[in-house]
Amino acid sequence: MPRDTMSRTVGAELEVEVTASTTLEFQIALAEHPGAEVTETLRFTHDGTPVEARELIGEHGTRIHKFAAAAGTVTASYEATVSGLAEPPPVRDIDLSTYLRPSRYAEADKFFGFAATEFGDLADSVALPERVSSWVGTRLHYVPGSSDPIDGAADTLLAGAGVCRDYAHLVIALLRAVNVPARLVSVYAPGCSPMDFHAVAEAYVDGHWRLVDATCLAPRQSMVRIATGRDAADTAFLDNHGGAITLQKMAVTAVVDGELPRDSVSDLVTLR
Structure with missing residues (x-):
């Protein structure tokens, strides 16, 4: 299937137990995709009763759905x-x-000297994403549960593993x-295994903005944008403000109509 006619179907089902009244913010709906045709359904319930969430539009068309929950x-x-395909993401100063x-x-700032030694000769080169992706991919092991939610990039490099x-x-x-x-960028990723956000x-x-995925778990050409930010603090699929919750169940789906695209780490790919 030509990429410009690609059809992708994505979704998520979550169940959250609220043990102390709180405000929830979900980032599971697709970001705005100007130029593409999007049909969607989004529903929230509390003890079986439908809930109306307020939609907030964040950076880069990110959509946050927020409501109070007892x-x-x-x-x-x-x-x-x-x-x-959506229009290429704009580049703003x-x-x-x-x-x-x-x-x-x-x-x-913890990597200035180190990164300059490893990659400084490619800083202005289109080969840089491939070099960094390959370097990270060969030094880390993908191990679910191996990292903590508070771990940063320096922790990950020292541990040699993560998600x-x-x-x-x-x-x-x-x-x-x-x-x-x-x-x-948080995405729905057809072909990802294990399937997850x-x-x-x-x-x-x-x-241009180019995708770099050192895990190589899914073809970048079929990914679909959910949220964009500085790091995971800006893109979490669920935030809890003021109370206590437990995530009981979660299932994520993402498929393409037809065969998955072929991807190579050397390709320059734009998320659309």
């Missing part, structure tokens, strides 16, 4: 079909400043350390 069981159900700065989980967000944070920190703007890096290379 003790009880909250469910979230989302499904969307995306036909065709402010982004080229914001995404050079160290952040909570991508502490680029997708850890790979992405290390990629982002290394890129920023050689003066290349980079940010984190996926995190990848997006780097400003050759005048």
